[in-house]
Amino acid sequence: MEKEKFMQEAINQALKGMNSNEGGPFGCVIVKDGKIIGRGNNKVTSSNDPTAHAEVTAIRDACKNLNSFQLDGCEIYTSCEPCPMCLGAIYWSRPDKVYYGSTQQDAANIGFDDEFIYKEIPLPYDKRSIPFEQLGHKIALIPFKKWSEKEDKKEY
Ligand SMILES: [Zn+2]
Numbered sequence: 315m316e317k318e319k320f321m322q323e324a325i326n327q328a329l330k331g332m333n334s335n336e337g338g339p340f341g342c343v344i345v346k347d348g349k350i351i352g353r354g355n356n357k358v359t360s361s362n363d364p365t366a367h368a369e370v371t372a373i374r375d376a377c378k379n380l381n382s383f384q385l386d387g388c389e390i391y392t393s394c395e396p397c398p399m400c401l402g403a404i405y406w407s408r409p410d411k412v413y414y415g416s417t418q419q420d421a422a423n424i425g426f427d428d429e430f431i432y433k434e435i436p437l438p439y440d441k442r443s444i445p446f447e448q449l450g451h452k453i454a455l456i457p458f459k460k461w462s463e464k465e466d467k468k469e470y
Contacts, residue, residue, distance in 0.1 A: 317391075320345050321415055323353075324391040327368065331355030338426060342372035342392040344385060344409070351388070352376025368392060369400035373407045383470060385409040394421050397428040398435065 320343055327341025337356035344352035354372025358364055369392050377383060388409040395414040396404060404412060422429060430443075439446040461467060 316348065317413060320350070320389075320391045321393075321413060323350060324368075324393045325415060327353055327355040327372075328393040331357065331368070336360040337366065339424075340368040340392070340394050342368040342390065344372050344376040344388050344390050346376075346380070346385075346388045351379050365399065367397065367400050368394075369396050370403050373403055377407065383407075389413065394418075394426075398431045 323343045324341045327343060328339050329341070331337055331341060332339045332355075337358045337360055340356040342354045343350045352372045352375040354368045354370070354375055356368045357366040357371055369390065372390070372392075373385065376385060376388065385407045390404060390409050390412045392400075392412065392414050394416045395418045396412070397418075418428065421427070434442050434444075
């Protein structure tokens with residue numbers, strides 16, 4: 315079946331990336347109108363980029379190829395259930411659907427545990443493992459005010 319074929323491609327990306335020591339065992343492809351328009355694999359360790367997860371690299375590739383900042387009419391095939399960062403990136407890029415292969419639990423079993431991030435999200439800021447503190451609220455609102463008034467902005 316077509317869907318299984320695309321998932322196999324995502325898994326191939328994972329294998330290719332880990333075999334060439336680009337990063338962890340995660341791959342992703344993005345499909346539009348039955349064609350792969352973006353590919354990605356984890357490149358965290360080779361690019362010194364903690365955000366270079368498979369889904370993020372695939373979204374960047376697909377958006378570049380589409381010349382668009384969103385993935386209208388696209389489906390994401392990712393070899394593993396997305397982490398919270400990629401989940402956010404997926405929502406921002408607005409694809410139609412996500413297919414995932416292995417689960418967060420499968421990833422946790424081999425040492426890729428992102429459950430702690432999900433646990434941090436609902437915590438009050440003073441209870442998080444990385445402290446958050448508000449600073450400069452008044453000056454930080456200036457860009458927002460200017461954006462509200464900007465005539466030639468590109469909304470998204
Ligand atoms: Zn991720």
